[in-house]
Amino acid sequence: MSALLSLSNVTASYGASQALFGVDLDIREGEVMALLGRNGMGKSTTVKCICRMLPAQGTLTFGGQDLSRLPSHKAARLGLGLVPEGRRCFADLSVQENLMAAARSGDWSFDKVIQLFPRLGERRNQRAGSLSGGEQQMLAIGRALMTNPTLLILDEATEGLAPVIRQEIWAVIRQLKADTGLAILVIDKSIKELRQVCDRATILERGKTVWAGTIEALTDDVTASYIGV
Structure with missing residues (x-):
């Protein structure tokens, strides 16, 4: 089976400081990759390169298309759904507004997301900035799903959460794998x-696979x- 996402010898820098020195990574459709x-070994930098938030050299393809020259919004439209480190919800918007702002046509809808995260349904009219950290993480995952991606990227999705909330997030990841066939890249x-x-799994050390x-x-x-x- 050909790869949905493929990175080969990817390098990247922050100004004069090189961060990636040769990352090789591939994910097939429906696969969950750690x-x-x-x-500080380059995991989040690799995600930034995939999502086109940081220029990169080397080969990056997604769904058979060259990612390397695309701006981030066009890469997202190909089917990249990012749950960023730190969640980054729109604090002044309600839960429902956060979800609807990301909506694209496909299987995932507002109703389907709140079936996955009933707590978001209970908080639908609440400002995202007033949610707990765990609820904000649920919202960030729901928002990414609302884009109807073919690859979901979870960057430290359980970091800093209470143990009971972490287990809820892991249960959702298992459910997504079992029920959707969605490809998932997990940093944790x-x-x-x-x-x-x-x-x-793929392991990076000093910016290299x-x-x-x-x-x-x-x-x-x-x-x-x-x-x-």
């Missing part, structure tokens, strides 16, 4: 949960070598 690595530190939901394989091959020895403190 992108792993210690802090929770190896135990990643092993339960992901098909494959240093390991890639099936989730079964992601042994404790591998995580100790590349991710352990």
Whole structure:
């Protein structure tokens, strides 16, 4: 099966400071991929390159199309749905307005999102800025789904949340995998949960892909070598 998203020898810089030195990554349709690595190793920078928020060199294709010359809004229209680190909801808009602002035609609708996250239905008229951190994270995921993506990118979606809310988010990721066939790229530190939901993993170190394989091959020895403190 050909890759939905493919990165080959991708490099990128912030001004004079090079951040990526050769990232290789591919995701197939319907696959859940973990992108792993210690802090500062290039995971979020890779996401910025995929979503065209940072210029990159190398080969980046999505759905058979060259991403490298596209502005971010056109890349998004190809089917990239980003749940950014830090959530970034529109604080002054209501829950419903946040969701409807992102709406594009497809299977995902306001009603379907609140079926997935009933709490958002209860808060539909509440300002996003007044929600708890966990509710804002649900809203950020719902907003990305409202774009009806073919690839959902979750950048630290459980970071800083209470344990019970983290488990809710993981349950939703498992449900999306089981019910939708949506391809998902997950950046997270929770190896135990990643092993339960992901098909494959890619590990970055110092801005370069240093390991890639099936989730079964992601042994404790591998995580100790590349991710352990």
